[in-house]
Amino acid sequence: MATRGSYAKGVARREEILESALDVIGRKGYQNASLKEIAEVVGVTPAALLHYFGSKEELFTEVLRKRDEHDGLDPARLSADEARTAFLDVIRHNTEVPGLVTLFSRLSVDAADPEHPAHSYFLDRSARLRESIVDNFGAEDRRSTLDPDTLARVIQATSDGLQLQWMIDPTVDMPGIMAALIDALHPPTSPA
Amino acid sequence: MATRGSYAKGVARREEILESALDVIGRKGYQNASLKEIAEVVGVTPAALLHYFGSKEELFTEVLRKRDEHDGLDPARLSADEARTAFLDVIRHNTEVPGLVTLFSRLSVDAADPEHPAHSYFLDRSARLRESIVDNFGAEDRRSTLDPDTLARVIQATSDGLQLQWMIDPTVDMPGIMAALIDALHPPTSPA
DNA sequence: GTCTATACAGGGATAGAC
DNA sequence: GTCTATCCCTGTATAGAC
Structure with a gap:
């Protein structure tokens, strides 16, 4: 549909963030899964995460939604x-x-x-x-x-x-x- | 337990804190139950709460323990x-x-x-x-x-x-x- | 559209004065 | 036993670079 390359990049980043979030929670527990921690795994700043998802809570909600699609x-x-x-x-x-x-x-x-x-x-x-x-x-x-x-x-x-x-x-x-x-x-x- | 609560005033304060904590959680939800909120209800500063209970988590754990005794x-x-x-x-x-x-x-x-x-x-x-x-x-x-x-x-x-x-x-x-x-x-x- | 830099308010925790 | 002052970390809003 979209011919823009930059569009594809955003989608990939979103996936990467969601997977990294899940990864950090699994390894360090929910309490230590700060935006900073997750952002470091992805290799960006916490603000980048909030660019894709409006808030930390929305990010995590999205992780669950994605799981349900898959399941x-x-x-x-x-x-x-x-x-x-x-x-x-x-x-x-x-x-x-x-x-x-x-x-x-x-x-x-x-x-x-x-x-x-x-x-x-x-x-x-x-x-x-x-x-x-x-x-x-x-x-x-x-x-x-x-x-x-x-x-x-x-x-x-x-x-x-x-x-x-x-x-x-x-x-x-x-x-x-x-x-x-x-x-x-x-x-x-x-x-x- | 016996050592810490040696003084009658301290014991009373402890009780007061535990009840206020529960009260705040019930009214404003767990998320908004900050030490500051609870301390305000009791009429002291957050530091006073941490004097009696070592941390926020220990305070809350104590609330549950007290409930079990009662129940x-x-x-x-x-x-x-x-x-x-x-x-x-x-x-x-x-x-x-x-x-x-x-x-x-x-x-x-x-x-x-x-x-x-x-x-x-x-x-x-x-x-x-x-x-x-x-x-x-x-x-x-x-x-x-x-x-x-x-x-x-x-x-x-x-x-x-x-x-x-x-x-x-x-x-x-x-x-x-x-x-x-x-x-x-x-x-x-x-x-x- | 993607992201960094910066700044800020709020949280819990600690040290030391009173 | 309680407070003040301080510290560090959290999430987030904003401005602007690319």
């Missing part, structure tokens, strides 16, 4: 077993990107303030996630002991809560516990 | 139904102290860093809480479909995760969802 949280119609597998895969994968888990959890708390740039992001994402759970687990049949909306809330809450526990104690088996919960609340059709 | 998270041997009621009461009560919920969640994330003063607090509290769940729900009988340790992890994770959701969307019915989960995982002996 494809989208409304695919799956069987309950496929949904189970996909969901557990995401959790397993999170184990390998501690920076994302830290960032997500931290912004979850900060975004409680309605003025925070990630506030609507979380409201939105949360709703879409639960919709997807309802579609894939709840509607298909009546195996679950909970109504679909409550089931979705519980799965989401457990997933978020397990991340908090895992960050403090990395020996916590997120996928294992999550699998046990899903099987307890929504028993698979026993193959025997 | 009595202790190992009381209860029936499963009593435990259920007590647990739901705590959650219902949390609804009325948003400052505590915000503080707890925020520190949960920050304490992921092993250097954070609240790190061992969370490890410890988490273990005691799960112990108490195992004792009161798991050991008594075999109604649950999950093994006791997993059940405890799930209840804890859901509780923590629901707080995150509730902070962003206060219409979330924490006690209701929690009750539904407990009943699904650990069915009450049907009275009929």
